[in-house]
Amino acid sequence: MRIGTITRPGVPWRLGVTLIAVGGVLGSAAACSRVVPASVVVHRSPAASADLSSSPARSPIPTPSVAVPSPPGSTESDGAPVRPVSLPATIVEIGDSLGIDLGYGLRDVLAETPGITLIPAAYGSSGLVRPEFYDWQTHLQELLNRYQPDLVIVFLGANDVQNFFADGRYEKFGTPEWRTVYAARVGALMDEAVAGGAQVLWVGMPAMRDPAFDFAMSELDGIFRQEAAGRAGVRYFASRPVLAGPDGGYAASVTTSSGRRVVARAPDGVHITFGTPESGATLLAQAVVGALHAAFGLR
Secondary structure: OOOEEEEEOOEEEEEOOEEOOOOHHHHHHHHOOOOOOOOOEEOOOOOOOOOOOOOOOOOOOOOOOOEOOOOOOOOEOOOOOOOOOOOOEEEEEEEOHHHHHHHHHHHHHOOOOOOEEEEEOOOOOOOOOOOOOOOHHHHHHHHHHHHOOOEEEEEOOOOOOOOEEEOOEEEOOOOHHHHHHHHHHHHHHHHHHHHOOOEEEEEOOOOOOOHHHHHHHHHHHHHHHHHHOOOOOEEEEOOHHHHOOOOOOOOOEEEOOOOOEEEOEOOOOOOEEEOOOOOHHHHHHHHHHHHHHHHHOOO
16 A cells, blocks of 8 residues: 655645645645645635636525435446556546545545545636636646546536637637537547546536526536547546435535535535535545446446
């Protein structure tokens, strides 16, 4: 068993899974001077507070607790081939500030798993519509070259509800032209990972409290699903059912299979809680790890 010890102010990390800090997760936490206590906390990356789409401040909407079954660990497959992944294995996890939240969950869930090297490389405020801010194609290639991962987990999209310029054209969010350009960027990231020798689990966005923002996330999920379909070495995993309410929509808290109520989402209605064995990030990470087992035979 390989043991990695990484520390930040006040918090020693001693893991059965080897953990390598890359920019986003540990760097962002240190910049915030955020210490994870023995209670659920909400992570905000340094630059994420202003760029994630949200509605004006309002009183929280009470949401009933819902029963969450054991992590589904299921992915959508159209028969495109994947290679089985055996241990030891290296996993790179990229994304935005929600990806940072998931990175903490993966750290906890995989802590006692020998033979896995987890590289959390999510970067707050990032996405695919503003490469001038953070170019994921460039950074992913650097990660592929440096770590030669077996698997890449992608969890981003919350910052991508924006208009943008592409090839001299102004593309408005939600138009067919916007979808075409964005889908091409999603597909290019998938192809880049596969060309670099990795396989991809693309995690869809969870439900959001604001209805308009939630609809936008569903639009992005459709693109992620479409681009994953038919690509060898790529699988799409829907995160929405893991943290959703009984109607499939947003839920601030859920009830685990053990009967304990878990505050799964942050007060902003966007981010995911982390920091305890029963937090939103842990629930999602358990489901993601289950999806890795189901899709790629990771054991």
